Amino acid sequence: MELEQTPVVDVTEMKQLHEFHSALPEQADRTEIPSGGPVIVSDGFCLYYGPKAGVRDITMDIYPRAVTAIIGPSGCGKSTFLRSINRMNDLIPHTRATGRLAVNGQDVYDKRVNLVNLRQQVGMVFQRPNPFPKSIYDNIAYGPRLQGIRKRSRLDEIVEKCLHDAALWEEAKDELKKSALALSGGQQQRLCIARALATGPKVLLMDEPCSALDPVATGRIEELIRKLKTDYTIVIVTHNMQQAARVSDQTAFFCLGDLIEYGMTRDVFTNPQNKQTEDYITGRFG
Amino acid sequence: MRTRLRQFGDRTFTTVSGLSVLLLTGALVVILGPLFWRGAGAVVFHGTVEFRRMQYDMHGRGNKKTLDTESDQANQVRKDAYALLDRFAAGIDTTALQKEARRIYRQFKTQLRNKVENGTITAEQATSLKSIGKRLRNRLLEAYETTDSAQARGNLDAVLKHADDKRLVGSVAERFFELAGDYQQIISTVDLTRREEYIEDLNEVQEIIKELLGPRPGKPLPELSQFQYGATRWNRAQLLLDRLVWNEEWVEQGSGKSLKKVRTERAEQFAGTELTGLFPMMQQNLDPMLRPQRTFYWQYFIDDSTPGHFFGGVGPEIIGTLLLTLLSMVFAVPLGVTAAGYLVECTGDSRFVRAIRTCINTLAGVPSIVFGLFGLAFFVLYLQPKLGLPRGYSILAGAMTLAVLVLPVLIRASEEAIKAVPRSYKEASLALGAGKFRTFITVTLPAAAPGILTGIILSISRAAGETAPILFTAAVALGPIPETLTQPTRTLSYGSYDLAVGDRIAALVPHQQFGMVMTLIAIVLVLNLAAIMIRRRLEAKLRGQ
Secondary structure (H helix, E strand, C coil), rough: HHHCCCCCCCCHHHHHHHHHHHHHHHCCCCCCCCCCCCEEEEEEEEEECEEEEEEEEEEEEEEECEEEEEEECCCCCCCHHHHCCCCCHHHHHCEEEEEEEEECCCCCCCCCCCCCHHHEEEEECCCCCCCCCCHHHHHHHHHHHHHCCCHHHHHHHHHHEEEEEEEEHHHHEEEEEEEEHHHCHHHHHHHHHHHCCCCCCCEEEEECCCCCCCHHHHHHHHHHHHHHHCCCEEEEEEHHHHHHHHHHCEEEECCEEEEEEEEEEHHHHCCCCHHHHHHHCCCCCC | HHHHHHHHHHHHHHHHHHHHHHHHHHHHHHHHHHHHHHHCCCCCCEEEEHHHHHHHHHHHCCHHHHHHHHHHHHHHHHHHHHHHHHHHHHHHHCCCHHHHHHHHHHHHHHHHHHHHHHHHHHHHHHHHHHHHHHHHHHHHHHHHHHCCHHHHHHHHHHHHHHHHHHCCCCCCCCCHHHHHHHHHHHHHHHCCHHHHHHHHHHHHHHHHHHHEEEEEEEECCCHHHHHHHCCEEEEHHHHHHHHHHHHEEEEEEECCCCCCEEEEEEHHHHHCCCCHHHHHHHHHHHHHHHHEEEEEEEHHHHCCCCHHHHEEEHHHHHHHHHHHHHEEEEEEEEHHHHHHHHHHHHHCCCHHHHHHHHHHHHCCCCCHHHHHHHHHHHHHHHHHHHHCCCCCCCHHHHHHHHHHHHHHHHEEEEEEHHHHHHHHHHHHHHHCCHHHHHHHHHHHHHHHHHHHHHHHHHHHHHHCCCCCCCCCCCEEECCCCCCCCCCCCCCCCHHHHHHCCCHHHHHHHHHHHHHHHHHHHHHHHHHHHHHHHHHHHHHHHHHCC
8 A cells, every 4th residue: 555655666676576476376276265164273372481472362264275374574473373283382391372273173272182193183394304313214104103003014105105295205215224314405304294294194384394495495395385285284484475475375474473464375465455464575674 | 913913823722732632642652651561561471481380280271291391401400509509508507407417316316225125236335325426416516506617627527537436337327427528518618607697698599599480399389379480470580680699788878867779799798608609600591490482471361360469360350340340331321311311301490400410510529439438338238138138249239339430420421412412303203293201212312322422431431440439349359250240359440459559469560460450441442442433333323324
């Protein structure tokens, strides 16, 4: 709105906007909310680190078989919200949650919740590739083994399937016994995705999965994300707005712990409803 | 100017740090080099025929035939020295001769009594013969006792006058004349007036010769094994030879002044006597007498030793040290790693944990003798009877005491290692649904293993070398090789300590002490090398090679 009132339009701004628009056709053309009920329901969810709030009053529904991107400036609570979904924030002492955050109808912060089940339903991929210092095979088999699968043939099956799904099979099929640390960064990240898939999750959380990777590796991961969304619900935190525009169906913009705007990616990027969102995606702040 | 100053600073830093590394290396070489050199003397040395005889007697090593011919040849050479010594000794120490004269007289009396009973001679004849015998004996004794040559000669002449006496022919009394004749020869070479001084010096010479050549052939063997053989090592033999040839005395330099060591040739003490010939003879013939040969005594590392470590090796000590060290690790490692894991993973940074940490650090600085006393009081005197074990020193108690001693070091090292494991590993595991314990066992521990191994290396070195903690709990200086863990054992560290303080045997067998210390260092190095190799493997695996 303010953009229209500005007499002189910044050239770089125009370029950026153009880039977003040209990126959009690449993504699956989804203009409406996918069918089926939401997988993740957040209703007035707050998470406090001691007295300080990490995220405040988040209310949003995340839908299945779609990619939801969370963007926002550093320290805005994107990762905090993401990590709340599988309760990885428990690692940090003195955290406290209020409101409701449910996955598949099950309140995540319920006292009776089985953390093992929750985390196996909600897989996570981290910012930096973090394969265990074990063989590729053992990395992927780690989750299934936790579930009590010991049979070699069954494990072989899972490993092959997950590597196929993570588009790593062709590169790694002859080196399953090799250490995962011998892989390149991009391969390691795909291995981490394969490892997360091995527990059979419904939801995949990705915390800036490409920030430590080069553009080629990033491209392959994005391709993978697009492929995976046909089977999984994916929530991705990213700093890279082009990436959000490229891979996501829906976008949420966080700022200072608050959810500012949430909607279809196309709408958020082309027609932001909020001034802060607009400033952020056009590069005025953040 | 700025740049130059910075360059100067950089260069100074490089030089100083390089020098300090060099200094450390140098110190290591200076400390360990001589130690290994002297210690190697326990294994590689010139062994004498006495050494080979001892090896054959104790372990059946070597060839009996060659050993016998060698011994015979050596004894052939030694015989001259013995003869010389005996001839001189006879003139100096006449107590044996006096005893002999008295014995002859008693036999003579018995003989006379028998003859009277048989009726060969009458009682009167017997009485007169007895008085002649008595006279002869007394004359001979006087000759033996006097230090005046003329008087001695007169007495001997008086005895020999009776040699023609027909009545004495065929009787025991004839031995008197033999003795008198021998002694006549002896006093022609020995200055009887100096007999008193000779006796002491002669005893010393005889002691040294005994130490050098062992007991004389044909004589009964002494009970103690350390006196059953002469010098088994050539360097020891040469030391003894030096002591034989040179006499060392502390001489007063005048009132108020300190004593001074004076070395004089022992031959001077015996100047003018036949014994002066002994010293050059020993010097020239020591080689054929002892027949040194280059010996590689590798069995040093497996042999048991005779009481007092005079002969033999350090086999039981090595076994004891290894048992104690490894067993203490069996106790300490699980306990230490678990404790470290608990401190890092299960507790925050509370006051309680800080207090525990302070306690651990303090414990690491407690003198080891305190742990020794604790082990005595708790493990030996309290716990062992409680568990139904005999109350006494045992390997078990020693290992547990050592475990308590190394625990602080181990806990600290493990704690640091566990802390250093990247958080991302733990997160990845937790995100896959693993519990805390599972994550610790399958992810954290393997990743921390190299660091923990470093702690184990330090602990092994400490445990193997400590003496004080096992002093009251496990170590003995003498004793059989333990069959169970409830028995005490000998160890290298305690052994070298005992050699130095017990009977000060270290002065007589320095190679034993050096050998023990060398073996101890070698064991520590070998254990460390093994641990380092394992750590390398683990690190390579963690790096993905």
